[in-house]
Amino acid sequence: MRDASVARHVDRIESAIAGSEAAHSALVASWQRSCALHRLDPADARGPQTLTGPELQRARERLDLLIRSAQDSLDRLYQAVGGVGCCVLLADADGVPVDRRGAPADDETFHRWGLWTGTVWSEASEGTNGIGTCLVEQRLLTIHRDQHFHARNSGLSCTTAPIHDHEGRLAAALDVSSCRADLTEGFVNLIAVAVSDAVRRIEAENFRRAFPDARVLLAPSPERGGGGLIAVDRHDLVIGATRAARLAFGLRDDDLRGSLPAADLLAGGPGGREQLADAERGVIQRALARSHGNVSAAAASLGMSRATFYRALKRLRLDAAH
DSSP: OOOHHHHHHHHHHHHHHHTTGGGTOHHHHHHHIIIIITOOOTTOOOOOOBOOHHHHHHHHHHTHHHHHHHHHHHHHHHHHHGGGTEEEEEEETTSOEEEEEOOGGGHHHHHHHTOSTTBOOOHHHHSSOHHHHHHHHTSOEEEEGGGSSSGGGTTOEEEEEEEEOTTSOEEEEEEEEEOOTTOOHHHHHHHHHHHHHHHHHHHHHHHHHHSTTSEEEEEOOGGGTSOEEEEEOTTSEEEEEOHHHHHHHTOOGGGGSSOEEHHHHHHOSTTHHHHHHHHHHHHHHHHHHHTTTOHHHHHHHTTOOHHHHHHHHHHTTOOTTO
């Protein structure tokens, strides 16, 4: 016999799907995928699948560059949310956490919930959940408590954002999860901001590590308010671009074979080299303005180190007072 709360959860999901709400609600559309596509039962009380040790090691090896690029950002994010009973998970594109941060005092609880490395949180395995649904929909989202498909996961609140690699492809997801019943909507919104900021830092660091011998430039990106990155070789040819830059300029892999001048990309013709510098100068100046001249904050907002930011200031003949 089903527990009454489980029965109510199942009825809510079935009613929403039967009522054709999936056409208007991303959440109900995910519930529908969980039922119809993945053949999952919201009342299933079994815990999530877990990879073997060797399987987890292989998953980590496949994501090695990004994991190394993410370490500082994972630490910083955990410092922001760990004190209020949250853990931080970095999952691969299959929905498997390959790295995590959490308070030792909470480890037993989080391990019991499956918020641990090696646990499979894909939507195909767990239905609607932060990590799995984020990877399917490729957007920042929060799955709060009974929005989860499985009734056994309805005590969780998970805020997750996708991470794209240096080639602009979906590579991972960054998640902050909590099993506290008193997590307020306001704090969930703050978590979402922190997760978004951490993702931007991780993508920027991963991009720089992927092109260690290239000059990395900031490219204006109107749709995102600036901050797309391009990698330029010693001949000033574009050899790489982040997802934001690819979207802003309509770039494809074939455009990044070392035959596209950076000046032509950013300025579209003669005089492009000067306009390229102007574009980069504008991004730096806007970052300084937003941070009220605080160099550390401006550098952080662009996913740059202080040293890199100061080099950019020197090269562009700017100073922090501007």
